[in-house]
Amino acid sequence: MTTEALRTGIDLSRLRKGLPRCGVYLAILLLIVYNIVFTPYFLTLSNLRIQLIQAAPVVIVALGMALVIGTEGIDLSVGSVMALAAALIPLYLGYGVVAAILASLAAGVAIGLINGILVAKVGLQPIVATLALFVGGRGLAVVISEGKLKDVRNEDFLYLGSGDFLRVPVLVWIAALLVLVVAFVVRRTVFGRRLLAVGGNRPAAELAGLPVKRVLIGVYVLCAVLASIAGLLSVSRIQSSDASAVGLLIELSAITAVVVGGTPLTGGRVRVLGTVAGALLMQLVVATMIKHDLPPSTTEMAQAVIILVAVYVARERRTR
Amino acid sequence: KSEDSGATGGSSAAPAATQVVASAPAGSATCTADQYGAAKLDLKTASVGFSQSEKEANPFRIAETQSIKDEAAKLGITKLKTANAASQFNKQISDVEQMIDSGVQLLVIAPLNSDGWDSVFAKAAAKHVPIITIDRKINAAACKDYLTFIGSDFAEQGKRAADAMAKALGNKGEVAILLGAPGNNVTTLRTSGFKDQIAKVAPDIKITFEQTGNFSREDGQKVAEQLLQSNPNINGIYGENDEMALGAITALKGAGKKAGDVKIVSIDGTKGAVQGIVDGWVSAVIESNPRFGPLAFATATTFFTGGPVGQDVVIQDRAYDESNAKTDIGSAY
Amino acid sequence: MTMSVPLPAGPSRLAGAVQRQGALAVLVTVVVVSLATFPGFRSADNAGTILIAAAPPMLIALGMTFVIITGGIDLSVGSLYVLGGVVAAWASQYGLLAALVAPLLLCGAIGVLNGVLIARTGMAPFIVTLAALLGARGLMRSISDQGSTTYLVRSDAFHELGTGALFGVGYQVWLAAGLVGAGIVVLNRTRFGHAVNAIGGSEDAAALMGLPVRRIKIGVYLLSGLLAGLAGAINAAKLGSGVTVLGSGMELDAIAAVVIGGTLLTGGSGSIAGTVAGVLLLGVIQNLINQVGDVNSNWQQVISGGFLAAVVVAQTYVVRVRRAPSP
Amino acid sequence: MLLEVAGVSKNFPGVRALDGVSFTLQPGEVHALVGENGAGKSTLIKVLTGVYQPDGGELRYQGEPARFATPLDAQRAGISTIYQEVNLVPLMSVAHNLFLGREPRNRFGLLDEARMVHEATEVLAGYGVRADVRHRLGTLALGAQQMVALARAVMVDAKVVVMDEPTSSLEPREVETLFGVIRDLHARGIGIVYVSHRLDELYKICDAVTILRDGKLVHTGTMAGLERRKLVSLMIGREFGEDFTSFTETPESVLTGEPVLRVTGLTSRPRLRDITFEVRPGEVVGLGGLLGAGRSETIKAIGGAYPVDSGTIEVDGVTLTRPSTVRAVRAGVATQPEDRKAEGIVAGLSVRDNIALAILPRMTRFGLVSDKKIDAVVATYMSRLRIKAASPDQLVGDLSGGNQQKVLLARLLATGPKVLLLDEPTRGIDVGAKAEVQALIDELAAEGLGVVLVSSDAEELVEGADRVVVLRDGVVVGVLTGDQVTTEDLMATIAEAAE
Numbered sequence A: 001m002t003t004e005a006l007r008t009g010i011d012l013s014r015l016r017k018g019l020p021r022c023g024v025y026l027a028i029l030l031l032i033v034y035n036i037v038f039t040p041y042f043l044t045l046s047n048l049r050i051q052l053i054q055a056a057p058v059v060i061v062a063l064g065m066a067l068v069i070g071t072e073g074i075d076l077s078v079g080s081v082m083a084l085a086a087a088l089i090p091l092y093l094g095y096g097v098v099a100a101i102l103a104s105l106a107a108g109v110a111i112g113l114i115n116g117i118l119v120a121k122v123g124l125q126p127i128v129a130t131l132a133l134f135v136g137g138r139g140l141a142v143v144i145s146e147g148k149l150k151d152v153r154n155e156d157f158l159y160l161g162s163g164d165f166l167r168v169p170v171l172v173w174i175a176a177l178l179v180l181v182v183a184f185v186v187r188r189t190v191f192g193r194r195l196l197a198v199g200g201n202r203p204a205a206e207l208a209g210l211p212v213k214r215v216l217i218g219v220y221v222l223c224a225v226l227a228s229i230a231g232l233l234s235v236s237r238i239q240s241s242d243a244s245a246v247g248l249l250i251e252l253s254a255i256t257a258v259v260v261g262g263t264p265l266t267g268g269r270v271r272v273l274g275t276v277a278g279a280l281l282m283q284l285v286v287a288t289m290i291k292h293d294l295p296p297s298t299t300e301m302a303q304a305v306i307i308l309v310a311v312y313v314a315r316e317r318r319t320r
Numbered sequence B: 001k002s003e004d005s006g007a008t009g010g011s012s013a014a015p016a017a018t019q020v021v022a023s024a025p026a027g028s029a030t031c032t033a034d035q036y037g038a039a040k041l042d043l044k045t046a047s048v049g050f051s052q053s054e055k056e057a058n059p060f061r062i063a064e065t066q067s068i069k070d071e072a073a074k075l076g077i078t079k080l081k082t083a084n085a086a087s088q089f090n091k092q093i094s095d096v097e098q099m100i101d102s103g104v105q106l107l108v109i110a111p112l113n114s115d116g117w118d119s120v121f122a123k124a125a126a127k128h129v130p131i132i133t134i135d136r137k138i139n140a141a142a143c144k145d146y147l148t149f150i151g152s153d154f155a156e157q158g159k160r161a162a163d164a165m166a167k168a169l170g171n172k173g174e175v176a177i178l179l180g181a182p183g184n185n186v187t188t189l190r191t192s193g194f195k196d197q198i199a200k201v202a203p204d205i206k207i208t209f210e211q212t213g214n215f216s217r218e219d220g221q222k223v224a225e226q227l228l229q230s231n232p233n234i235n236g237i238y239g240e241n242d243e244m245a246l247g248a249i250t251a252l253k254g255a256g257k258k259a260g261d262v263k264i265v266s267i268d269g270t271k272g273a274v275q276g277i278v279d280g281w282v283s284a285v286i287e288s289n290p291r292f293g294p295l296a297f298a299t300a301t302t303f304f305t306g307g308p309v310g311q312d313v314v315i316q317d318r319a320y321d322e323s324n325a326k327t328d329i330g331s332a333y
Numbered sequence C: 001m002t003m004s005v006p007l008p009a010g011p012s013r014l015a016g017a018v019q020r021q022g023a024l025a026v027l028v029t030v031v032v033v034s035l036a037t038f039p040g041f042r043s044a045d046n047a048g049t050i051l052i053a054a055a056p057p058m059l060i061a062l063g064m065t066f067v068i069i070t071g072g073i074d075l076s077v078g079s080l081y082v083l084g085g086v087v088a089a090w091a092s093q094y095g096l097l098a099a100l101v102a103p104l105l106l107c108g109a110i111g112v113l114n115g116v117l118i119a120r121t122g123m124a125p126f127i128v129t130l131a132a133l134l135g136a137r138g139l140m141r142s143i144s145d146q147g148s149t150t151y152l153v154r155s156d157a158f159h160e161l162g163t164g165a166l167f168g169v170g171y172q173v174w175l176a177a178g179l180v181g182a183g184i185v186v187l188n189r190t191r192f193g194h195a196v197n198a199i200g201g202s203e204d205a206a207a208l209m210g211l212p213v214r215r216i217k218i219g220v221y222l223l224s225g226l227l228a229g230l231a232g233a234i235n236a237a238k239l240g241s242g243v244t245v246l247g248s249g250m251e252l253d254a255i256a257a258v259v260i261g262g263t264l265l266t267g268g269s270g271s272i273a274g275t276v277a278g279v280l281l282l283g284v285i286q287n288l289i290n291q292v293g294d295v296n297s298n299w300q301q302v303i304s305g306g307f308l309a310a311v312v313v314a315q316t317y318v319v320r321v322r323r324a325p326s327p
Numbered sequence D: 001m002l003l004e005v006a007g008v009s010k011n012f013p014g015v016r017a018l019d020g021v022s023f024t025l026q027p028g029e030v031h032a033l034v035g036e037n038g039a040g041k042s043t044l045i046k047v048l049t050g051v052y053q054p055d056g057g058e059l060r061y062q063g064e065p066a067r068f069a070t071p072l073d074a075q076r077a078g079i080s081t082i083y084q085e086v087n088l089v090p091l092m093s094v095a096h097n098l099f100l101g102r103e104p105r106n107r108f109g110l111l112d113e114a115r116m117v118h119e120a121t122e123v124l125a126g127y128g129v130r131a132d133v134r135h136r137l138g139t140l141a142l143g144a145q146q147m148v149a150l151a152r153a154v155m156v157d158a159k160v161v162v163m164d165e166p167t168s169s170l171e172p173r174e175v176e177t178l179f180g181v182i183r184d185l186h187a188r189g190i191g192i193v194y195v196s197h198r199l200d201e202l203y204k205i206c207d208a209v210t211i212l213r214d215g216k217l218v219h220t221g222t223m224a225g226l227e228r229r230k231l232v233s234l235m236i237g238r239e240f241g242e243d244f245t246s247f248t249e250t251p252e253s254v255l256t257g258e259p260v261l262r263v264t265g266l267t268s269r270p271r272l273r274d275i276t277f278e279v280r281p282g283e284v285v286g287l288g289g290l291l292g293a294g295r296s297e298t299i300k301a302i303g304g305a306y307p308v309d310s311g312t313i314e315v316d317g318v319t320l321t322r323p324s325t326v327r328a329v330r331a332g333v334a335t336q337p338e339d340r341k342a343e344g345i346v347a348g349l350s351v352r353d354n355i356a357l358a359i360l361p362r363m364t365r366f367g368l369v370s371d372k373k374i375d376a377v378v379a380t381y382m383s384r385l386r387i388k389a390a391s392p393d394q395l396v397g398d399l400s401g402g403n404q405q406k407v408l409l410a411r412l413l414a415t416g417p418k419v420l421l422l423d424e425p426t427r428g429i430d431v432g433a434k435a436e437v438q439a440l441i442d443e444l445a446a447e448g449l450g451v452v453l454v455s456s457d458a459e460e461l462v463e464g465a466d467r468v469v470v471l472r473d474g475v476v477v478g479v480l481t482g483d484q485v486t487t488e489d490l491m492a493t494i495a496e497a498a499e
């Protein structure tokens, strides 16, 4: 074996290591180039604005999902949490914007606690534990809203979803802020570090004396709270609250964003920026399809291929 | 406490507009209990089943279910069973089959889908249970597989929407369609009716864009945002239901457009959309009247007392535009 | 995947038995109580309706059981179910055989694709089959004019398969029962079944013991695809047409049924009998909610969710009490 | 020549695990393969058995060039393997594990359950395993599981049997059974590749030896000609001291203080009953007994990870109420679990994160984790425990076994414990690392920690412990003190209790 061969071997392996990290970004880049060439009015501020606004709720939900997935869990109930949050807004808006927001956040905390306790204390498998609230939560939300779509007209509240701050939509500011907060939590807080250890090896974390159950409950609460923020922002953006529609199927979008962004479903690692990129990629795919007026069949098949390619590139070589 | 709980619900006082049967063409087919092979009976003491297709989470479905329940109560029908398939077609099939098992003597079905009712027909035929389908038609033989269909003509609704759009645009412009949920025959008919009629009455109107908004406000808004951004020349938006049209209005506002810049026509006749006409955002709303209770039970009564009933009872849908929106908003649901 | 499986220290066979019988016990209890409470529940017709409605989900859950025992998951079954129905209805113009073979071929091929991607590239089953969910739905829409074309069943023999009965029990139920029986034999009495269990128990060990891990994995996804396609086909036969608006959420129902039946999502342990109990339990609950009559549709969902949680939590505690020396 | 590799290389991302290694195996030869942790022994074995494909080099089997694409290929060709980690399926029954992939079938093509049970019972009896073979494998003790793996490997008509550290979880009696099997294979002309860190075993049964270091071949020859010290220095690449265990006696005078750990009447049904002992600061108390005696459970119970029905645990005079791992760690009890990979390290995290894991709340500034503080602690322990890692950022999963063990110890020590519970701290680690770990245990005790030591290596136990508490079936059957702490006395106590 010559040294030459050895060197290329190592270079290849480095490339392999590097690719997963930049797979999503590469895909985004390709799609943007395609659009610049083929889509009219693509390279405009108004377009950027729309894509960011539309991606924001998924980004926010996906952040929470990434944390849950980091603990080797999954949360199917996020869409229902959004619906609950949405259902509560018009109910409490009469007491003021703050009261309404607090009420919907409280709903998030409550759902998160239930999920967390079912997973951490009762020991249910996350997918089943959250399936119960996935089914029941939305039903409850629709019951609360009496099945009625309610228009929301409170200007202060609508500012969150439809207003601008420094010429950038408030919604985008909030999403960006939450990205920073979550990235910060993962990197710089005790909770974040513990979360990764719990996801990486739960028995080990337990024996090391970490409050594993508390961490797990915390993660599910955080995820649900993020989902309820997404829910109330959706209400503010759509300017109406429709518990039967808000956040429908968002759990799959969020999981896709997380996984496409390079976070493994096996836990122990969380890629915050990758998650954001994953959500943006999926948003860009859909936008491209719509702008080219393609039918749903094509959109779905294209999504399938893009997910597979992005995840294939980003897959981790099994080392151990 | 809700945002507007202080205000009094003035509009709810207005009487709900009942359905009117469009004048049936002479010689159109009818059906009697003898033809169908059903026994005559007294509806009051009969056991009646109502199967709703979608969750009561939008105005149309709420009004529809409520109308059936109210009318049954009014007629003194005590044995009314209701089931809701929550958009799961297989669930609707087993809901209905279960009702037949439990011995209902009349079935009122709001079908989720027009095809796929063979097993239900087989079961109903064995027990001679008459089936009245409302709002959506079932593709089968009337007076044999089922008794009769009561509902709107969706293609006709599409045509009327096309007429309204042509009028609003002065027969010229670029129109986008916000399609309903894919695979739904309401979507299919409202689309084909609209396109056919536009081609006929206003060939200068180009339909440049059609994307599904899944009958939901949020999706309607999202799609409209994308479309307004990349097709700034759009003059008209046809929403296949009111919800999507309302979503489009929010998108228009977000894009800095003013009322009337882009003409909107939609179908359903919900309060929100009719209010949109009053506010100047919407040009016209074609009604699709969900209050099937009185007509359904009247038909059943005629049938069970031996009289002939039409095999295809098409109701007359009203339309709202600037001329009547303010005055008639009370009839919107 | 390695060590997170809780090791029962006590009489593990008993614990396993209870875990498996948990769903059955709940099912029996629910059925007995409802027989006493709801006159409408008592009729033979009603039992027939429940069983017939349960046949397609049973087939899907059967395939899902195999997949989950290998430690995987198959989210594509709902889409394959619809696709299978549409293709079967379309193919029925060429006769009964075509109506059965066409969906099996197509859905089997997609199943194999799932399996190959999962086994060969090491991508997570969740994500591969999620892509297949989208892809298969796209495919179904593209062959049905975005879902607006509904193919009608043209073969009488095929139609008979969906609506006919033998000894008063629908063909579908016989078919499902037969396949479930075959599934039990395959899982417990063949090398394939043992390999499926081994892979779920420890994939590395299975590979090192010389089991053809990839082939087995491809096999289970193939099986799942085939069964989902078949479920779609018999459903189409029953409905008389290839309905395009079906099946969303079907995969979650199947997963729920399998898990309620005591199969571990982490793989390595599970039973088909449990899955049968799980599917029937979900069907019976639905039937009961209808028996009550006038429950608001939104409350129905709350009740379903609550019931789901109650069943799984109860089962966990039953199993745990037997396992640990003390709490 | 039965099996031969010439110049094989194998690269993993960033590591060259094998670098032009050659190796030959003769029929009827027991060939030892030795080297430090991470030397490449397991990798070589996996290349031989089709788990990995070599990046370079040649493989010849029975004189023919061979290529095994999968373990199945190798098995079909007659190469059977017992891998380092017991590679069986714990959730399946013992009989099914034994026959997996080659189950007997009846005339309907279905598996012949009765025959499997019957044959499995018979075969395993020959290996001293008497258990209901219909039970799940996971319910067997690890040693018994190892025997099942051995039986599985030998059952087929193998020409080569490869054993990667087969004795690391066997008790002495089981080791003897294993050696019996090996001698039998030897007599039948079957070639055996034998990997172990226990040197005396090698001298007992091996004919030839091949030594690897850092993926390179450093020596190959007959076992007889090679002196023990020479072997060790070839392995670790430098001269090695006289003693192979590096424990020193603790003077009795030190052990007078108040007990730092006092366990009274500890009971956990059905595994443990009425266990009582105490540990003084500076003392190393060994827990002796056979596999399954309940040593691990005792350790875990004290560490709060195993349910306790009754009894008290006092640390430094304070009773632990409602024990949990969190409370135990807070009270100053640090537990090193038996299964390093499953319960110890977090393989996907860096060395730094693993060491800091248990002390994160102290590593903060204004509520935020301070990497500076962490780095100071990590640097201290990395140098003190002589942890060999490329950098603190290296993933622990990529370290050798011994270094993983040290990282784990560093995590425990960083919590500033009063009591250290060590369950098999040297299992699976090489002589060099073993000596280092042993020296460390001594050092820590000397600093005033109370240490509880579990080891199935009887020698290590008696050398290391000042006192040995002997367990059997979850009950204390004897305590050895002072001069009684010898291998003979230990064995005698265990045997006595059996009668």
Ligand SMILES: Nc1ncnc2c1ncn2[C@@H]1O[C@H](COP(=O)(O)OP(=O)(O)OP(=O)(O)O)[C@@H](O)[C@H]1O
Pocket: A318, A319, A320, D012, D013, D015, D016, D017, D035, D036, D037, D038, D039, D040, D041, D042, D043, D044, D084, D398, D399, D400, D401, D402, D428, D430
């Ligand atoms: N799958 C893998 N991916 C990356 N590196 C690996 C892999 N397997 C082994 N290595 C590395 O290759 C080297 C040799 O490992 P190997 O397992 O062969 O050592 P060993 O001699 O068996 O050690 P031990 O005595 O601890 O079992 C080590 O540096 C190890 O980290």
Ligand SMILES: Nc1ncnc2c1ncn2[C@@H]1O[C@H](COP(=O)(O)OP(=O)(O)OP(=O)(O)O)[C@@H](O)[C@H]1O
Pocket: C007, D090, D137, D138, D139, D140, D141, D142, D289, D290, D291, D292, D293, D294, D295, D296, D297, D338, D423, D454, D455, D456
């Ligand atoms: N890895 C394992 N897999 C399955 N069962 C196990 C395992 N380890 C222990 N057991 C079970 O726990 C019982 C007690 O074994 P354990 O290993 O705890 O004994 P021990 O005295 O601590 O021995 P040692 O610590 O030397 O291994 C065993 O009989 C076995 O049933």
Ligand SMILES: [Mg+2]
Pocket: D041, D042, D043, D084, D164
């Ligand atoms: Mg090794």
Ligand SMILES: [Mg+2]
Pocket: D292, D295, D296, D297, D338
């Ligand atoms: Mg032990």
